[in-house]
Amino acid sequence: MTNIKYLLRIMVVISAVVLAFAWVHIARLAAETQTVQNPVANQGHEQVIKITVKRFDYTPNKIRLKKGVAVTLVFTSLDRTHGFNCPGLGVRTDIVPGKSNTLRIVPQKAGRYEFSCDVFCGDGHEDMSGEIIVED
Amino acid sequence: MDKGIDRRDFLKLIGIGGALIVMDTGRLAGAADNKMAQDTLSFIQLSDTHWGFNDPKINPDFAGTLRKAIAQINSMKSQPDFIIFSGDVTHTTDDPKERRRRMGEAREIIGGLRLKNVKMMPGEHDAGLDNGEAFQEYFGTTHYTFQQKDVNFIVVDNASDSTSSIGDTQLQWLSAEMEKLDKDSRIVVFTHRPLFELYPQWDWWTRDGAKAIDILMPYKNVVVFYGHIHQEHHHMTGHIAHHAARGMLFPLPAPGSVPKRVQIPWDNDQPYKGVGYRSAVPKKDAYGYDLTEFPIIKV
Incomplete structure (x- = not known):
């Protein structure tokens, strides 16, 4: 039971890191696209x-x-x-x-x-x- | 040596280039010769020779056009009192060494004129990138006055300053020079750019030109001759006439007539169309000048 809880915590942390990375990357891409298409x-x-x-x-x-x-x-x-x-x-x-x-x-x-x-x-x-x- | 040409010789010189054109240019040359033979003042204005420009699509005779003009002027029986080159003697270059080479070559070619009373002034192609430094080395000062017969001439430099300006210092000088003259003196002002706002969208203006016109305005008999726009153009600001000269190498479109001020390409059917030089003689008993436009003749 303790092992499962520990595993779940690790999965939550990894998901949060992945989501944060994806958000930053998407935001940067969006900004670049706006600059190119519309000054x-x-x-x-x-x-x-x-x-x-x-x-x-x-x-x-x-x-x-x-x-x-x-x-x-x-x-x-x-x-x-x-x-x-x-x-x-x-x-x-x-x-x-x-x-x-x-x-x-x-x-x-x-x-x-x-x-x-x-x-x-x-x-x-x-x-x-x-x-x-x-x-x- | 000083054989010159009369109307008949000029017609022969022109040769076979279309009867109507031949008759017209012959008449012009004859008329100009007659006027210049009189005791009154006369001068020739050449402009925008752009020595160093070398695009054959625009003018395949880029190396020969100026020489042809000089040969034509040398062959005139009656020489004018002086000849003025109203700017853009050379085509611009970023390389100061090349700029000086072009100026040296231009000076040598212009030195072939029979008449030695030659006045020079800069255009932005000569002087706009170095504030006239190289131009002054080869051709002397860029603004000055001189007198010929009963006419007072003032050369105003509105090209050495890359911002299309005369500048306050030169405007003060102009004002001081004008104050020396009577209000009814015959005065001719030479500039490279138009003093008035001909078409600022194409940089065909002088940023502080209105200040110069204000200085000239109290004088009854002032005429401005300029270049820069590579075409004949006449305009009045009040009683002051402004006459633009054709360029010596290529014509430009009429102000605002096309989206871009691109050079008009060479026309094989009408070589040298739109380029040439002019003579000017003061009108008798009236203000203003009789102008005669000369084409470049293919020989």
Whole structure:
């Protein structure tokens, strides 16, 4: 009888360890999948979009927003200073490596808005661009 | 040596490249020659030669186009007062050694001009990666003034600063130079980028260009000549005219006409289409300039 109790205790402990390991692994996989499929995360109540910048592209370079919904763009440069200029939405910022570069937008009108780098960064600078699509 | 060409010679030079085009370019050359023969000032603007660019799909004659333009200008009977290269003399490179090699070659080729009164200024391809350091070594200062006949010229550098800016120091200098002039002086400003917001989505603007325009605005007779956009374009900000020149190597699309500002590929049926240079002569008894656009002629 004592042996059975002892065996049961061991089985419970092993099950708990296996479950804990599985939970951690699944949670990590879920987080990775969310980052790859959708760069949009929520911080509090406001949308945050992380944009990685390097010569000569933005990742992502197509950004979908909702009209009237506030969003914060957070830029990280992997190499040198770049710019983000979106005249149609009336916003621009320098993107400096090692610094926090953010822009808050509340798009007021549906449409497609081009953006580009406006800090000359080399042969390919002219191709460094993207688009914000604001939907109703 | 100084034989030059008149209208008839120019037509012969052009050869067999399509009767209508031949007649038109011949007329232009003749008209420009006549204007430049007068006592009034004249100058030639070349822009965006991009020496070092070597994509044959865009311009298979990347090594010969500038030389052809220089040969054409040298053959003009009436030489202008000066010739200006309004930026992007070289195509950009990350390698400082290669940048200097390109500048050295460009300087040598430009040295083949018969007229030695040649003015240079940088574009972002020349100067945007090193704040104009190499450009200054090869071509001198990037902003300056000069006078020819009764016209005051001001070269403004809006390309060495990689942020498409003139900068406060240079704006103060511009303001001080303008204060030396009468309000009705004839003034020409050369820039590489447009001072006004032509199409900022494609970086076709100067971030603090409005401040420069404010400085120019009190003067009645100011005209701005610029390059950068590789196409002829004319725009007014108040009474100030802004004239963009064609590039010397490849054309770019009209502002906002296509999703991306890609170079327009070479057309075998119309070689050198959209590239060339221009002459400018002040209008008589009126503000502004008569412009004559010259194509590159295949020889």
